[in-house]
Amino acid sequence: MLDKVIINKLECFGKHGVFKEENVLGQKFVVSAEMLVSRSSNDDLATSVNYGEVSLFIDNIVRNKVFKLIETLAENIAEGILKNFNVHEVTVKVEKPWAPVGLPLKTVSVEITREWHTAYIALGSNLGDKQKYLDDAVQGLADTEDCIVEQVSDYLVTEPYGGVEQDVFLNGALKLRTLLTPEELLDRLHELEQAAHRERIVHWGPRTLDLDILLYDQMIIDTPVLHVPHIDMENRDFVLIPLTELAPYYRHPVLNKTISQLLKELQAK
Numbered sequence: 001m002l003d004k005v006i007i008n009k010l011e012c013f014g015k016h017g018v019f020k021e022e023n024v025l026g027q028k029f030v031v032s033a034e035m036l037v038s039r040s041s042n043d044d045l046a047t048s049v050n051y052g053e054v055s056l057f058i059d060n061i062v063r064n065k066v067f068k069l070i071e072t073l074a075e076n077i078a079e080g081i082l083k084n085f086n087v088h089e090v091t092v093k094v095e096k097p098w099a100p101v102g103l104p105l106k107t108v109s110v111e112i113t114r115e116w117h118t119a120y121i122a123l124g125s126n127l128g129d130k131q132k133y134l135d136d137a138v139q140g141l142a143d144t145e146d147c148i149v150e151q152v153s154d155y156l157v158t159e160p161y162g163g164v165e166q167d168v169f170l171n172g173a174l175k176l177r178t179l180l181t182p183e184e185l186l187d188r189l190h191e192l193e194q195a196a197h198r199e200r201i202v203h204w205g206p207r208t209l210d211l212d213i214l215l216y217d218q219m220i221i222d223t224p225v226l227h228v229p230h231i232d233m234e235n236r237d238f239v240l241i242p243l244t245e246l247a248p249y250y251r252h253p254v255l256n257k258t259i260s261q262l263l264k265e266l267q268a269k
Helices: 020-025 051-064 070-084 130-142 182-195 237-246 259-267
Strands: 002-014 027-038 089-096 108-115 117-125 147-152 156-158 169-178 210-216
Touching (some): 027 051, 027 070, 051 070, 070 089, 117 130, 117 237, 130 169, 130 182, 156 237, 169 237, 182 210, 237 259
Antiparallel strands (some): 002 027, 089 108, 117 169, 117 210
């Protein structure tokens, strides 16, 4: 179940602002945090979030860091809460009661919402030490800030797709929890491919490493550089077999069918 835990109007002292006096003298800030927590039904604090610890965490950031923008302050608080506590999603509001605008006002504020996202990534290689390339890609994502590899499928040997004469592939998939946007995640995948000396010479041709975003939450993305869900994945058994191992009941956001349903339909053709 998802519970909502709220810290309302925590008063903190900090030195944030664009003016030198603000960074030296400091002033009061008021922070609120609304957290979605995945909690079991028992009465164990370990399955929820300790709002006292979160309050001290917020106060430490406000008191000991210096930012020009309260937007940056809010971003640091939200990211820190997600990374350090059992929180799926957080909305942070930072209020600045004494903002120097030269006009009478009660407060200025900024409010942001951040959350963990679930992405499924396809892995493939058909050049060199294929398993090492896939293993290195998994480790590379595990080592990436704001990413947590939660599950990796078995690897399977598959025939090439697309009609280009080449060696067989080793394919797999992984489940990723991430704070990166889809575009940021795509950039990271390209970095890992480049580290494996991936060359994009022949379309559907041989490659040391191929990494694709298959699914990202239930988002539908169609841009010149990114398509999510991945185009034609419902016709690729080397995608559906490892993905079914990880998420058989995950529903394709366009086709409205589960991954296991898509695999059964493909295998029946």
